[in-house]
Amino acid sequence: QSVLTQPPSASGTPGQRVTISCSGSSSNIGRNYVYWYQQLPGTAPKLLIYRDNQRPSGVPDRFSGSKSGTSASLAISGLRSEDEAEYHCATWDDSLSGPGVFGGGTKLTVL
Amino acid sequence: QVQLVQSGAEVKKPGASVKISCKASGYTFTNSYIHWVRQAPGQGLECMGIFNPNDGSRTYAQKFQGRLTVTRDMSTSTVYMELTSLTSEDTAFYYCARGASCRGDCFGLDFAPFLDYWGQGTLVTVSS
Numbered sequence: 058q059s060v061l062t063q064p065p066s067a068s069g070t071p072g073q074r075v076t077i078s079c080s081g082s083s084s085n086i087g088r089n090y091v092y093w094y095q096q097l098p099g100t101a102p103k104l105l106i107y108r109d110n111q112r113p114s115g116v117p118d119r120f121s122g123s124k125s126g127t128s129a130s131l132a133i134s135g136l137r138s139e140d141e142a143e144y145h146c147a148t149w150d151d152s153l154s155g156p157g158v159f160g161g162g163t164k165l166t167v168l
Numbered sequence: 169q170v171q172l173v174q175s176g177a178e179v180k181k182p183g184a185s186v187k188i189s190c191k192a193s194g195y196t197f198t199n200s201y202i203h204w205v206r207q208a209p210g211q212g213l214e215c216m217g218i219f220n221p222n223d224g225s226r227t228y229a230q231k232f233q234g235r236l237t238v239t240r241d242m243s244t245s246t247v248y249m250e251l252t253s254l255t256s257e258d259t260a261f262y263y264c265a266r267g268a269s270c271r272g273d274c275f276g277l278d279f280a281p282f283l284d285y286w287g288q289g290t291l292v293t294v295s296s
Contacts, residue, residue, distance in 0.1 A: 059212060092281050094213070101263055101286035102205075102213065113284065145213050149279040155215070155229040156203060157281030162212040 060085060060153075061146055061160035068166040074134040077163045079146030081127050085158060089148045091129040093122055096143040096162075105144075106131060133165075141167045170194040172264050172287035179293045185252040188290045190264030197245040198222035201267030201278055204238065204249050207289075208260040215281065216262075219247060222273040254294045261289040 062080040069075040079091065093106035104113050106122035109129065121132045129148075133140055146160040175189040190202065204216040217228040219238040228236045237250045247264060265283035 090280060092283075094283070096213075101265075101289055102283070103286075104282070104284050107282050147213070147215075147281040149281060153230065155227050156218045157215045157279060159205075159213040159215060159281075 059161040060150055060158040061148065063144075063146060063160035063163045065161065066164045066166065068168055069133075069136045070168050071136055071138065073136045074132060075136060075165065076133075077131045077144050077146075077165070079129045079131070079160050081129075081148065082150075083127055084152040085127075085148045085150040086124065086129055087127040088151060091122065091124055092147045093120075093131045094145045094147065096145065098142070102145060136167055138167045141165055170266065170285045172266060172285055174262075174264060174287040174290045177291040177293070179295065180254050182255055182294060182296055184254050184294075185250060186254060186258075186292050187248055187250040188262055188264075188292070189246050189248050190287050191244065191246045192221075192266070193245065195266075195269075197242070198273045200269045201274060202238075202240075202247045203265045203267045203281065203283055204236075205263045205265060205283070206260040207263070208257070211260075214260075216249070218267060218277055218279065220274050220277060221245075221247060223275055225275075225277050227277055227279075251292075254292075256294050259292065259294045261291050263287050263289050 090108045094102035096102040109124045110122040149157040264287040266285040268278040
């Protein structure tokens with residue numbers, strides 16, 4: 058049972074805009090930055106969004122992050138077949154005396 | 169270029185221990201944190217611990233306390249993760265990842281899961 062809740066799956070057609078949600082609480086998303094990772098099959102995760110809405114260099118501006126209260130979202134516009142991957146949100150929880158926490162991951166299928 | 173290279177796959181029996189290495193290169197070893205993350209087959213990512221290679225500060229997720237130990241060898245810029253009392257539920261890919269970078273040597277801990285470089289992963293299989 059993950060501290061952060063993501064839908065297990067999402068889908069869209071090429072060119073479409075899709076969003077993936079990540080729900081938490083006041084002790085995690087509500088007070089700390091959110092990070093998003095993309096994991097292609099058989100590979101290590103890749104940092105996609107940091108500090109709620111910042112993109113590392115090299116990440117296309119089709120990817121954007123937002124946060125409101127205790128929930129965060131990842132939006133992908135102009136969906137491409139290569140975007141088919143698992144997406145994970147992460148933050149840290151002030152009520153846990155330990156490292157960060159991840160959502161359960163969302164499998165994005167490009168139809 | 170920044171690289172984290174992990175040791176190879178391991179097969180262990182229940183009750184045994186496993187020790188995985190993560191060799192860092194391409195940046196100043198003491199200027200960034202190292203996180204350990206695991207992923208069981210078909211499951212999500214799970215943070216195990218954070219380690220500061222400069223001063224040895226560390227924190228482990230509650231479920232691993234007592235079983236997890238992270239250490240480092242400054243001479244080779246290598247971080248080690250040892251997990252003891254293995255069960256089948258520990259079968260997973262284990263990743264090291266570089267966390268936040270400091271302006272110079274890091275002190276204390278930074279919990280932010282800003283993981284910009286990852287190792288290739290090490291598969292640990294626990295089976296009798």
